[in-house]
Amino acid sequence: xxxxxxxxxxxxxxxxxxxxxxxxxxxxxxxxxxxxxxxxxxxxxxxxxxxxxxxxxxxxxxxxxxxxxxxxxxxxxxxxxxxxxxxxxxxxxxxxxxxxxxxxxxxxxxxxxxxxxxxxxxxxxxxxxxxxxxxxxxxxxxxxxxxxxxxxxxxxxxxxxxxxxxxxxxxxxxxxxxxxxxxxxxxxxxxxxxxxxxxxxxxxxxxxxxxxxxxxxxxxxxxxxxxxxxxxxxxxxxxxxxxxxxxxxxxxxxxxxxxxxxxxxxxxxxxxxxxxx
Numbered sequence: 001x002x003x004x005x006x007x008x009x010x011x012x013x014x015x016x017x018x019x020x021x022x023x024x025x026x027x028x029x030x031x032x033x034x035x036x037x038x039x040x041x042x043x044x045x046x047x048x049x050x051x052x053x054x055x056x057x058x059x060x061x062x063x064x065x066x067x068x069x070x071x072x073x074x075x076x077x078x079x080x081x082x083x084x085x086x087x088x089x090x091x092x093x094x095x096x097x098x099x100x101x102x103x104x105x106x107x108x109x110x111x112x113x114x115x116x117x118x119x120x121x122x123x124x125x126x127x128x129x130x131x132x133x134x135x136x137x138x139x140x141x142x143x144x145x146x147x148x149x150x151x152x153x154x155x156x157x158x159x160x161x162x163x164x165x166x167x168x169x170x171x172x173x174x175x176x177x178x179x180x181x182x183x184x185x186x187x188x189x190x191x192x193x194x195x196x197x198x199x200x201x202x203x204x205x206x207x208x209x210x211x212x213x214x215x216x217x218x219x220x221x222x223x224x225x226x227x228x229x230x231x232x233x234x235x236x237x238x239x240x241x242x243x244x245x246x247x248x249x250x251x252x253x254x255x256x257x258x259x260x261x262x263x264x265x266x267x268x269x270x271x272x273x274x275x276x277x
Contacts, residue, residue, distance in 0.1 A: 040095040043130050044087075045119065049109060051083040058151055058180065059107040059121070059142065060274070071152065073105055073123065075145035076180075076276070082149070092135035096127045099134065105142070108181060113174040115181050152277040153180060160269040163189055173273060182273035187223040188245040192254070193262035195241045200258040203238055211242055211259070220250045 049055070058076035077083055099122040109117040120129045121137055128137040160166050166185060173179045194211055196203065204210035211226050224246035244254070251264050 040093070040135075041132055043092045043132050043135055045090040045092065045128075045130060046087040046109075049087065049117075051080060051087065052111075053080060054112045055083060056110050056180075057083060057086060057107065058110075059105060059145070060151065060153060061105055073139075073142040073146050074151040074153070075142065075149050076151040077145065077149055086145075089141070092128065092130065092137065094136040096125070096134045096136045098129070099125045099127050110181055113179055113181065154275050154277055156273045156275055158271045158273070160271060162266070163269070166269045166271065169271065178276045180274040180276055182271055185269045185271060186245055186267070187225055188267060189247045190251070190264055190266040191243050191245045192251050192264050193229060193241050193243055194254075195260050195262075196238055197258055197260050202258050207237055207240065208242055210256075211244065214254060214256050214259075215244065215246070215250060218250055218253045220246060222247045222250075224250055 046057075056076060056078035058074075058078075060074050061071055077086055103122070103124060105121040105123055107119045107121060108115055121127070121142070122129075123137075123139050123142065126137055126139060127134050158169065160169055163185075170182065173182070196207055208226055208228075215224050215226070224244060226242055226244050229241040229243050244250070245267075248264060251261075254261055
């Protein structure tokens with residue numbers, strides 16, 4: 001057998017071996033989700049929840065985030081047996097890449113109609129955000145819950161004139177079985193505006209922080225919040241108007257020589273509440 005023939009035979013057998021190996025390769029099929037491999041803690045989402053008869057877990061697509069899903073995932077679990085089963089099954093092991101700007105689905109844990117915890121799921125990205133980070137989420141868990149215990153809800157808006165009115169309203173609706181939860185209003189009984197006097201020469205490096213310091217020096221008994229007046233976010237800091245949301249006692253005690261304090265404006269409470277249909 002000449003050299004040329006031996007080379008041809010050698011190439012032929014090598015090709016047979018390669019084809020045999022190639023037939024054993026496992027090729028990925030379909031899209032690859034952004035899973036992060038490595039050592040990550042297993043997350044038992046409801047591990048710390050000690051469910052009782054006043055508890056409920058429900059999930060809703062908020063009105064502006066349905067992305068065409070039309071409530072196909074909405075569910076509610078409010079009996080002890082199913083809550084215990086949910087606690088056993090919602091365990092996550094594979095970390096995923098954090099998601100932003102995706103359409104979200106929100107899961108609520110309530111006790112006596114008060115929200116205790118919330119979590120966000122990104123169904124299109126197969127991801128859930130937990131305290132330990134983002135984890136891979138099987139969306140079929142939502143469809144199964146919806147199939148077993150669907151939730152249809154409506155949103156109600158009420159305008160109340162004071163914090164006391166809000167407390168009375170909240171106490172009254174919690175006694176209604178169809179009530180799910182509400183978005184609690186901002187802190188304080190009202191607000192007032194503060195701005196630096198035009199003629200002042202003593203300009204703080206951070207005016208907003210100085211306002212917060214003045215409020216803290218008063219030692220208010222309730223929470224307060226300081227923010228820019230709407231529409232003035234881009235205005236020069238020296239000319240900005242700041243809004244202090246607080247209780248009236250803080251307003252009455254607030255004083256600083258280089259700052260101009262506006263009038264007291266009692267708060268109007270616009271309350272959005274969610275109800276089971």
